[in-house]
Amino acid sequence: MKIEKEKLLWMYRTMVRIRVFEERIGDEFAAGKIPGFVHLSSGQEANPVGVCANLRRDDYITSNHRGHGHLIAKGLPLDIMTAEIFGKKTGVNKGKAGSQHLTDMAVGCLGAEGIQGTPVPVAVGAALSAKLRGTDQVAVAFIGDGTLNTGRFHEGLNLAAAWKLPFICYCENNTWAESTNIYDATALTDISQRAMGYGIPGIAVDGNDVFAVYEAVYEAVARAKRGEGPTFIEGRTCRRRGHFEGDSHLYRGQEEKDECLKRDPIPRFRKKLIEMGILTEPEADKIEREIKGEMDEALKFAEESPFPEPEEVYTDEFV
Template sequence: MLTQGAPTHRLPATDLLAMYETMLRIRRFEEMVYYLFLQGDMPGTLHLSTGQEAVAVGVCTSLRATDFVTSTHRAHGHAIAKGVGVNALMAELFGKATGCCQGKGGSMHVGDVRVGAVPSLAVVGAGIPIAAGLALAFKLRKTDQVAVCFFGDGATNEGTFHEGINMAAIWDLPIVFVCENNQYGASTHVSKVMKVANVADRAAAYGIPGVVVDGNDVLAVHEVTVEAVARARGGSGPTLLECKTYRHGGHSRSDPGSYRPEEEVAYWKTRDPIKLYREWLAGQRRVGEAELAAVHVRVEQQIDDAVEYARSSPDPGPELAIRHVYWEGSA
């Protein structure tokens, strides 16, 4: 059952359905790329966000197209939720010239600035002050934009977490810090590396609000983000949101996650955010079964098309290796 987010269900049915579709798109995209990896078709490494889709979707649904997000090595969900096309994303993972970063980024560096997704940064915590910098520019330029910075629980022990949030706080920057606490930094449980119970408790050190939310409840995430974004856009400064969630798989492609108790994994799978949301939607009776079924068909088709698009796309030519070391001008 979804435990929070009651006011959010006032959203139009089309929005509720769109949120479901985006969560499903992320899920099926990642299941597909993992399958392709196991098949030996997908190069590189993968960090899947399976089980964490409610955070990406709940947050990004609260944003305008002109707002910006920064992301991490676990970036597919944030990119899709902010509007990066699955064709360009799939092509990027295949290392194709048609990828969102022309095949030069890979799974850990995906994004499209045209939709407000900064190509993701894969050094843990590095994006936190950078996102604050985006927000500083928005404030100085009086653009009314908001920056959202996604990071994991592991990043909250980096110095950049302290430095970046502190500066955002003292300057009242228009930013929302979103910690996806999936409870493990690679194989290390958060309780081994943090003395306080909640990441959000650390907000007190910076004089900003810290909010804990059920990260598997897309409506609850959406609701607290709407409030935090309004606060940021209104000039009242940052908020630290902690979304408690869980990744269904291991840290990266080759990690079976055997350091986690079986009961723990099983429990969190009963709290699968997509399953919970679908049950809630069914109970609301505002979105019909036929519509939900149509979403599934559409998403399957999109992902299949994306694979076909990526496979049939050209490899980048070797001349691209020496391009873009320095800025070459707007495309």
């Protein structure tokens, strides 16, 4: 499939942006500057980028606890996102959402959710709204493999299939749900086969290959826009870090961790773009430098911003 140069460069830049963001947020958390929990998505960047490269700004996404990459790929600026994670008043949700509930309607993000499974019915609702309003918008729910056994997943996917809604369920299968492996908790580990139970297509792709993700989602978006209903896509990926920052991460063997580092989607994409003549080594290095500078600015903005006033604690709870 041919992807235009401008889009390929956006995809590369966005994958690097997510990696730089996540690694710096990890450092800031370790330095005690971030309240609450953070769950980083380093290693999984090809999934949000391959998905969101197919979406318009007015398409919808919902996300989970490991959501930073999804929001960055959908267009949320780093400064107001960093400020939000720092709990600051200038954050995209005025410092009241934090890492796990980042929301920005301006870029079609209906919210990250800390409760597993919730991204599915919320995105299905958005897909129903698009259908009723007669728009050609699509809605994507990002979930992890640990969410497949929740009732919300089943109820949402069933309804979306029955009503042929413009919905895509994208599952980042990193094979771990906290410290529980998919092989210990799920009988059918070839999870894209589950789609058969809903009467919809189920596709499995290498979630560390951004081209493979892009192509699968391209087809799913076209199907949704034709009014043929949802698609379930499994991106087979791996996380480079622990479940959350501070996780001792002892439940995974060294061999598996090393294997994940070798599967890094970013050098793989970079190499491919250089072979294709889209990018040169110096241009790729420049992109990385620029993004590090952008992140320095975002951190400065977050650190220098004030916390919300105590009297604001009950405002903006419902909008």
